[in-house]
Amino acid sequence: MNSDCIVIMGSNMAENHPVGFQWVMEARERGAEVIHVDPRFTRTSAMATKFAGIRAGTDIAFLGGIVNYILEHGRWFDEYVKSYTNAPVIIDDKYVDAEDADGLFSGWDPEKKKYSNETWQYMGMEAKASAGQPPKGEQSGHGGHGGGLSHGEPPEEDETLQHPNCVFQILKRHYKRYTPEFVSETCGCSVEDFLYVAEKLCENSGRERTSAFAYAVGWTQHTFGVQMIRAACVIQLLLGNIGRPGGGIMALRGHASIQGSTDIPTLYNILPGYLQMKHTDDAKNLKEYIEENTAPGGWWAKLDTYIVSLLKAWWGPFATEANDYCFDYLPRIDDDNSNYWTVQQMLQGRVKGYIVAGENPAVGSSNGRVNRLALSKLDWLVVRDLVEIETAAFWYDSPEVETGELSPEQIGTEVFFMPASTHVEKDGSFTNTQRLLQWHFKAVEPKEDCRSELWFYYHLGKKIREKLKESQEDRDKPILELQWHYPTSGQIEEPSAEAVIAEISGRDATGQALAAYKLLRADGTTSCGCWIYCGVYAEDENKAARKKPHWEQNYTALEWAWAWPANRRLLYNRASADPDGKPWSERKKLVWWDDEQKKWTGTDTPDFEEEKPPDYVPDDDAEGPDAIRGDHPFIMQADGRGWLFVPQGLQDGPMPTYYEPHESPFDNPLYAQRANPARQVSTVDEDPYNPVANEPGADEYPFVMTTYRLTEHHTAGGMTRFTPYLSELQPAMFVEVHPELARERGLTHGEWATIVTARSAIEARVLVTDRMRPVKVDGRVTHQVGLPYHWGSRGLTTGGSANDLLHLALDPNVHIMETKGLTCDIQPGRRPKGAALAEFVTSKRDRALRARETAPRVEPGSERST
Amino acid sequence: MEPLKTLSRWPLLRQFRDGDPLGLGQAAQSERSRNLKPRIDEADHTARSICPFCAVGCAQLVYVKDGEVTQIEGDPASPISRGRLCPKGAASKNMHDGPLREYKVKYRRPYGTSWEELSLDDAMDMIADRIIEARAADWDEQNRRTMSIANLGGATLDNEENYLIKKLCTGLGIVQVENQARI
Known part of the structure; x- marks a missing residue:
């Protein structure tokens, strides 16, 4: 609500976050610029002051162009960049940029298809994981936040930003070729549209003004998704838009608690509060784990207090100093045990049991056929949902049953369908996209067998512990000693959600609730289930349940619910003041140093040590938060600065660089290296890829395809396709195509079309619209096809699942699939039915692949399209 | 008259x-x-809630009469939503009491061709047995884990629920715990 310019990219905010979009509209009414950059013209575009259409998946070219524009025209926020970012830091002289090596950064291992980040380090430092080990999957550890700094300050800097190997100059060279003409030719937008966006961003940044970015999975779901978001970070740090009101990069997340399920992770690679899981290769004991994961400066230096308090919350009195606080009880993970890895393991019969709670992978996950075939290989499956979703019914109602590939008589999977409770049938908290924990109170009791997940997992744990109680097996000690006692109430014995959040928030040795994470100790005297949530339950109050109306407080509304960490609403808000601690301007003041009271104060809770003065300079031997200078706002980084260049923590390069999507009709205009060399590709036969670019056979799948959501449906449809009002509002699966494409392929508005990739074919009603724009790239016009992905075979409205068309090539940092830019073909008419469907998909694919066989096989990392 | x-x-x-x-x-x-009177006038009580769909986190007021939800609408007190809901949020009641909502456990035996009835308690018992068995049959002593069980889901669930899932799975040595955040 404080922004002067809002750039929405990789998101259709007006349709997918409509109530949040009211604030964008208010900003526009105040005179703010609202820019939408997207492959589709949507309601967000219609409400924007400017729309720039681009080809799906080319965002890094566009953003890189903005970086180049800022650097070429001297538009960066000089004081902010010099003081708050790592622009002045000098990088190891062995570093080689992708610009000098045809698309590969230094450290590339062509055999392992992985980078080693040794040469990406600050000059004079060694990489934290440097003992000949490349970083492990997402396991680069919080050492990653510090590189190999021995204390807070990088060894070599050039405050004038002139040293040829300082980050600033590296950045300048790296983005030099991202000219407006390059952007136009790659993205298919006009030079004028691009220049308009770049200029508006620059105009609306600086002391007096701030600009914000908003994105959603249109950025995340690519084989270079993390780097897309990083590209926005580079822009926002150069323009001085991080940690300031009206600035920032807003992730518009799509589920009520998707932020919460990352903070308190139902994810394989982390423990609550972003602590790393133990890896099979390292950390023999707690001491080693702490050494490997602790950063030398900043709040990650206190990791010992977070992990010990977590172990105390889980194993209570059994966790003692003598036994390493039960650290040995934690299981170990491999580089990748993420969802799509599991699905591929399942397909090969290596997973026996699967519990699915509130998710519908048969429709919602990439390559639906792989997911459903995998389910058929299980011994048992538990599905917990409100309705009988496709994942529960796969054994008798699925495209594979239709084609005859599967039949109930041949599927050995035992299926338990367990009806779940809705949000009004249980107490609990969701963490929204702004890190705000908001409590919802139970309104009514669940009926019959409906139960909350809290009930299911608590009672399941109780039953397992009861059955194992006589066990002397070493493997059963962790479960038998687990602290698993929560008060229950009512006839159904519902566990108390408030007791759980109190445990998450933390206690001292006397059982008193802790007020803040800085009180956590590594000596076993505190327990805390998630250190970043510490203080949400304090002073006998569940602060997530605070509901003070907005009209009784200022706009930061600090007494409505509770935000992690420590109820700070804007992260790194120390950057809203200049290095001396004064607001950059009256108009943009938020948090500042009060020289009389000798503390930080302002409208928001300061995200900084309250009494650390702006002129504080750490001693050489200072550690942890003490190693962060008073004028360095980024307190989670070991050097306290925002990273334009990332020495550690990324799998695919220290800076974003342009690659084509895994599947696209084009070569990379910059490099022989066409796609992200570090991307993950699947190993199963059921996940074939379309030929790409100029490969023979690519013309079987000539169009760019992207998927998206509609206002009236929610992801895989479990909560909406089974709901009468919403099914009536949005009753059928459709495909959006431009009139020219409709002419070219003989598609009629309202009639059927079949969309096909190497994986599958689906049918949809044709929606002919110029919202779906062709783009002129590399001299040729390419059409884009748009598909909502909500439908499946069940519910009140049924239709083809767009995700059946997708593949399993993933981002290497986070193992997320590429749903937003791939290739397909589209033909008029309904898809073949029954066995003919499989034959149709296979024969087209065989034709394409046979054609490609005449050309050399393209392998990631060694690819050179001919 | x-x-x-x-x-x-x-x-x-x-x-x-x-x-x-x-x-x-x-x-x-x-x-x-x-x-005419609004049906919310007759509510026995009103629960303050949060919309279960996207992550904007709009606040809801849930009106209850005789143990049934009679209306769900936007809570004007929220600094985020100021009383507004989108079509999905406004259809929350329809999701809660829609015609396809399931209320009973359903069981499908291996190679079975139809659903069967099963009591909730028996289902819980059977699932607990399956987990114990799968874990014992495939235990990796060195890494204190089993790779034969996986758990999916969490982005639509409460923090407290995710916490119990992660805690229980970690205690059991189940590391393949994932949710929609990755998908």
Whole structure:
């Protein structure tokens, strides 16, 4: 609500976050610029002051162009960049940029298809994981936040930003070729549209003004998704838009608690509060784990207090100093045990049991056929949902049953369908996209067998512990000693959600609730289930349940619910003041140093040590938060600065660089290296890829395809396709195509079309619209096809699942699939039915692949399209 | 009906009496409209809730009468949503009590061709047994884990639920715990 310019990219905010979009509209009414950059013209575009259409998946070219524009025209926020970012830091002289090596950064291992980040380090430092080990999957550890700094300050800097190997100059060279003409030719937008966006961003940044970015999975779901978001970070740090009101990069997340399920992770690679899981290769004991994961400066230096308090919350009195606080009880993970890895393991019969709670992978996950075939290989499956979703019914109602590939008589999977409770049938908290924990109170009791997940997992744990109680097996000690006692109430014995959040928030040795994470100790005297949530339950109050109306407080509304960490609403808000601690301007003041009271104060809770003065300079031997200078706002980084260049923590390069999507009709205009060399590709036969670019056979799948959501449906449809009002509002699966494409392929508005990739074919009603724009790239016009992905075979409205068309090539940092830019073909008419469907998909694919066989096989990392 | 009362309801009389001479306002109101009351007036209690769909986190008011939800609407007190809901949020009640909502456990035996009935307690017992068995049959001593069980889901669940899932799975050595955040 404080922004002067809002750039929405990789998101259709007006349709997918409509109530949040009211604030964008208010900003526009105040005179703010609202820019939408997207492959589709949507309601967000219609409400924007400017729309720039681009080809799906080319965002890094566009953003890189903005970086180049800022650097070429001297538009960066000089004081902010010099003081708050790592622009002045000098990088190891062995570093080689992708610009000098045809698309590969230094450290590339062509055999392992992985980078080693040794040469990406600050000059004079060694990489934290440097003992000949490349970083492990997402396991680069919080050492990653510090590189190999021995204390807070990088060894070599050039405050004038002139040293040829300082980050600033590296950045300048790296983005030099991202000219407006390059952007136009790659993205298919006009030079004028691009220049308009770049200029508006620059105009609306600086002391007096701030600009914000908003994105959603249109950025995340690519084989270079993390780097897309990083590209926005580079822009926002150069323009001085991080940690300031009206600035920032807003992730518009799509589920009520998707932020919460990352903070308190139902994810394989982390423990609550972003602590790393133990890896099979390292950390023999707690001491080693702490050494490997602790950063030398900043709040990650206190990791010992977070992990010990977590172990105390889980194993209570059994966790003692003598036994390493039960650290040995934690299981170990491999580089990748993420969802799509599991699905591929399942397909090969290596997973026996699967519990699915509130998710519908048969429709919602990439390559639906792989997911459903995998389910058929299980011994048992538990599905917990409100309705009988496709994942529960796969054994008798699925495209594979239709084609005859599967039949109930041949599927050995035992299926338990367990009806779940809705949000009004249980107490609990969701963490929204702004890190705000908001409590919802139970309104009514669940009926019959409906139960909350809290009930299911608590009672399941109780039953397992009861059955194992006589066990002397070493493997059963962790479960038998687990602290698993929560008060229950009512006839159904519902566990108390408030007791759980109190445990998450933390206690001292006397059982008193802790007020803040800085009180956590590594000596076993505190327990805390998630250190970043510490203080949400304090002073006998569940602060997530605070509901003070907005009209009784200022706009930061600090007494409505509770935000992690420590109820700070804007992260790194120390950057809203200049290095001396004064607001950059009256108009943009938020948090500042009060020289009389000798503390930080302002409208928001300061995200900084309250009494650390702006002129504080750490001693050489200072550690942890003490190693962060008073004028360095980024307190989670070991050097306290925002990273334009990332020495550690990324799998695919220290800076974003342009690659084509895994599947696209084009070569990379910059490099022989066409796609992200570090991307993950699947190993199963059921996940074939379309030929790409100029490969023979690519013309079987000539169009760019992207998927998206509609206002009236929610992801895989479990909560909406089974709901009468919403099914009536949005009753059928459709495909959006431009009139020219409709002419070219003989598609009629309202009639059927079949969309096909190497994986599958689906049918949809044709929606002919110029919202779906062709783009002129590399001299040729390419059409884009748009598909909502909500439908499946069940519910009140049924239709083809767009995700059946997708593949399993993933981002290497986070193992997320590429749903937003791939290739397909589209033909008029309904898809073949029954066995003919499989034959149709296979024969087209065989034709394409046979054609490609005449050309050399393209392998990631060694690819050179001919 | 008393004649005087009936007379006093005569529209022409009301038009002039109530300052609505053209009969385009209050005077045109029918008896039915006059007696209509919002169903939220009859609620026994109102629970303060949060919308279960996207991550904007709009606040909801859930009205309850006789143990049933009678209405769900936006909570004006929220600094985020200020009382607004989108079509999905506004259809929350329809999701909660829709015609396809399932209320009973359903069981499908291996190679079975139809669902069967099963009690909740038996289902819980059977699932607990399956987990114990799968874990014992495939235990990786060195890494303190089993790779034969996986758990998916969490982005639509509460923090407290995710916490119990992660805690229980970690205690059991189940590391393949994932949710929609990755998908």
